[in-house]
Amino acid sequence: MASKLRRFTQTLKTQNRSLSTNPSSQILTPTNQSQYRKRILLANLLQRYGFPSSNLNHFLSRNKFLLNSDLSETETSLSILLSLKIPQNSLVSLICDCPNVLRSEFLKKWRVSLSECVSSSAIKSVLEHSSRIGIGPDKFYECRKVLKKLGFCDSTVSRVLSVFPCVLVVNEIEIRRKIEFLIGIGIDREDIERFFHIFPEVLGIGTETRLKPLLDEFKKMGFSKDEIKKEIGREPRVLGLELGELSRCLELLNALKCREVIRVGILSEGAFRAGFEVKLRVDCLCKYGLIRRDAFKVVWKEPRVILYEVNEIEKKIEFLINRMGFHVNCLADVPEYLGVNLRKQIIPRYGVIDYLKLKGGLGCDIGLKGLIKPSTRRFYNLYVKPYPECKRIFGKRKENARVKQRHPAGLWKLMRPPSHQATNEDVANMKSFIGSLA
Structure with missing residues (x-):
């Protein structure tokens, strides 16, 4: 009995000594449980807002600040983004590309400003760009004010912000230089807004460093001023050409x-x-x-x-x-x-090869060259004709198909000229003509 009591006392001392030398072992399990539980709650929250489950583990591993932030604040950020009428696919793409938009302090600054945007694509672009370069709503207010002052309507402003959000850091002087350049090459002032609506990226191209040298290059290549004006007015993206x-x-x-x-x-x-x-x-x-x-x-x-x-x-x-x-x-x-038609040639041929591959009917692997290079007749004789079930996949084709007549049957009878009845005089004239030949 005394030996058992002595052994139990030694065990307690050993356990107390191990706890004192490694105090973190006392809280390791609860911390892991807490982090694991928070990770599950955060994953469920993101899934409710349309985030694909296949990307969750990788996304959370790369953005550990979400695990350290308050879950209620993350949910508030998601609800703010949803209130801005961003489509679900765009919302997921925005969060994947720029997870910093989920920071509550970032969204609180932008919520009121972005309510003035018209399109959801403009909201997404502005949020993505501002989170990356760290600009505030004051730049957005200034840029929107400049564009409206130049006479651009709301749809054009939204288009510019959506396609080229870098306009937030372009000053008014540079925008006016672009307008003066376009007017100088012959673009009507009434078409300036349409020009920026089609090609907003021109706002990021230097007037002196790119646009004017590009115009000089067109002239050196032999194109007249009227021809250059016509092509630029027809397709504004011409100004996006490199030198x-x-x-x-x-x-x-x-x-x-x-x-x-x-x-x-x-x-x-x-x-x-x-x-x-x-x-x-x-x-x-x-x-x-x-x-x-x-x-x-x-x-x-x-x-x-x-x-x-x-x-x-x-x-x-x-x-x-x-x-x-x-x-x-x-x-x-x-x-x-x-160079071949997708619906008529590529898809039917691929369907036949894929079927034969699954059935084990191919002796070797057919590459892209073997799929495209053969003529229709050769491909049919090689891969379709020996396998009757492939004819349905390849499409209807009859080797002995009759040529489709260009005219309805019997139309020749309607188009035949009326017959002329021969008289006795005609017969006599014909006999005399034949007799002269004899």
Whole structure:
């Protein structure tokens, strides 16, 4: 009995000694439980406001200040953002890109100011930009006052703030210089507002360093003042060209090797417009990850891409990346992909190859070149004809289909001239003519 009591006393002493040497072990478990519980509550709160659950863990790990802030303040910030009529998708995007907007002290300064904005996209852009560079509502008030004083309506002000929020740090003198420059090249004063509505980014381009040298470059390339004025008035984004960019695009057009009908279609609206269309396609390809050299190479190898609208090109690239699983760099090797029709050729062919891949009907992997290069007849004979179930995927095609008649059956009877009844005199004349020949 005495030995048991002695052993129990030694155990208590050992435990007390371990607690005294490591006091943090006394509060480790409760702290972890508290942080874990707060993390769950914060995740549930963000999910209620539309935040995707798949990104929550990464988002909270990168922004630990949310775990240290009061949960009620975070909920108040979310409710303020929701009261500004920002759509749910835009709200989630804003929080992901700029989590600092959830700080209560930031939103309290901006809540009253942003109520004067018209569009939700303008509110999102202003909040995102101001949280990054640390400007206050006074800049917003000043900028809005300047734009209204220049005669811009609310929709144009919202458009400028939405597309180019950097206007908050552009002073009034520089904005007036832009207006004077546009009037100097022949743009009517009544069209100035439309110009800024279409291309607000011009407010961030230096007048002396970029706009005037660009105008001089157009003149050195042989374009007349009236032609330059016409093209700028038609498409204000022309002023967004870099120095030397249009000449590079025109060099590409001169080096094109394509059918004459394609060349005529490209140049149908003039060389200036054609060069700018090349610039738009190159920018579109670069936006998806191609380097500029490869983008020019794609346009040079596949000139038909210039005849397609930019939104059609974007649909093809998104289908290539998101659905087919190829990298955008594949376009440098197979630029013909952008020259064919998405709905009529690309989607049916991909559907057939994908089906055969799942069924194990392909002996090897079919790359983008093997999908696009073959003609319709060859692709049909290789991958569709041996598999009857693929005909439904590829679309209706009959090898022995009859040529569709251009006219209804029996129309020839209605169009036949009336017959002339031969008389005895006609018969006698014909006999005498035949007899003379004999």
